[in-house]
Amino acid sequence: MTAPHMSSVSAAPPTVPPLLQVRDLNAYYGQSHVLHGINLHVQPGEIVSLIGRNGAGKTTTLRSIMGALRTRTGSVTFDGQDILRLPSNRVAARGLAWVPEERAIMSTLTVRENLELPPARPGGWTTERAYEAFPVLRERGHHPGSKLSGGEQQMLAIVRVLRSAPRLLLLDEPSEGLAPVIVQRIGDIIEELRADGLSVLLVEQNLKFATRLADRHYVFVDGEIVEELSRADAVARRDDLLKYLSV
Numbered sequence: 457m458t459a460p461h462m463s464s465v466s467a468a469p470p471t472v473p474p475l476l477q478v479r480d481l482n483a484y485y486g487q488s489h490v491l492h493g494i495n496l497h498v499q500p501g502e503i504v505s506l507i508g509r510n511g512a513g514k515t516t517t518l519r520s521i522m523g524a525l526r527t528r529t530g531s532v533t534f535d536g537q538d539i540l541r542l543p544s545n546r547v548a549a550r551g552l553a554w555v556p557e558e559r560a561i562m563s564t565l566t567v568r569e570n571l572e573l574p575p576a577r578p579g580g581w582t583t584e585r586a587y588e589a590f591p592v593l594r595e596r597g598h599h600p601g602s603k604l605s606g607g608e609q610q611m612l613a614i615v616r617v618l619r620s621a622p623r624l625l626l627l628d629e630p631s632e633g634l635a636p637v638i639v640q641r642i643g644d645i646i647e648e649l650r651a652d653g654l655s656v657l658l659v660e661q662n663l664k665f666a667t668r669l670a671d672r673h674y675v676f677v678d679g680e681i682v683e684e685l686s687r688a689d690a691v692a693r694r695d696d697l698l699k700y701l702s703v
């Protein structure tokens with residue numbers, strides 16, 4: 457592997473202000489310093505991926521942005537407003553929605569109850585729209601969340617947060633452990649969301665999925681970003697990226 461370096465992204469510099477801007481983010485679990493000066497941004501309507509092997513700091517970055525991890529320093533702005541000091545419920549109220557790796561659905565509630573529980577906002581997804589996107593959820597409407605397959609749980613976890621009409625969706629490994637046909641369908645929905653103007657920050661270890669969807673990629677190694685790649689760079693440097701992901 458070549459020495460880590462920041463490659464220049466071939467896309468033109470952004471002409472509109474970023475929707476999300478993270479500057480010099482450092483995060484800690486107790487005495488353990490796990491993020492070391494993370495700088496990244498997401499433009500309106502952009503899909504950006506965070507890639508890197510297990511433990512590189514991708515999930516911690518999402519948790520830090522959402523305010524689920526409070527022990528961090530630096531700057532996080534959303535639509536030009538500082539959100540670093542806000543509790544996570546107020547971060548969500550600004551228009552960020554997070555689907556964690558463990559798919560936060562209510563296991564004892566039915567699919568329909570899961571869909572109807574989050575507060576609805578104007579422009580947010582209705583239950584009918586969720587059923588149109590993933591018809592299997594309509595078939596499973598009366599089943600408890602605990603009885604769903606992994607793919608069905610992932611679909612439900614994504615559509616239930618869309619009820620709040622977020623402007624930025626943070627997805628943590630949405631393809632993990634799912635059959636290729638389900639991964640394909642989730643990718644289709646993410647592309648539809650982007651077409652509707654939603655921005656997405658995507659943590660992925662599935663390079664095929666990440667390179668299909670993302671406009672730009674940040675490569676994480678040991679709590680730092682060592683590369684920023686455009687869509688074209690990521691395709692051309694696929695073998696290097698696979699090395700970053702291998703254990």
Ligand SMILES: Nc1ncnc2c1ncn2[C@@H]1O[C@H](COP(=O)(O)OP(=O)(O)OP(=O)(O)O)[C@@H](O)[C@H]1O
Pocket residue numbers: 485488490508509510511512513514515516517676
């Ligand atoms: N709750 C925690 N307490 C202490 N250390 C943690 C905790 N969660 C994560 N870590 C450590 O922080 C570092 C970054 O982990 P993080 O989960 O952000 O990595 P990741 O790139 O998302 O990988 P993964 O795909 O395994 O989640 C790792 O060294 C991990 O062991």
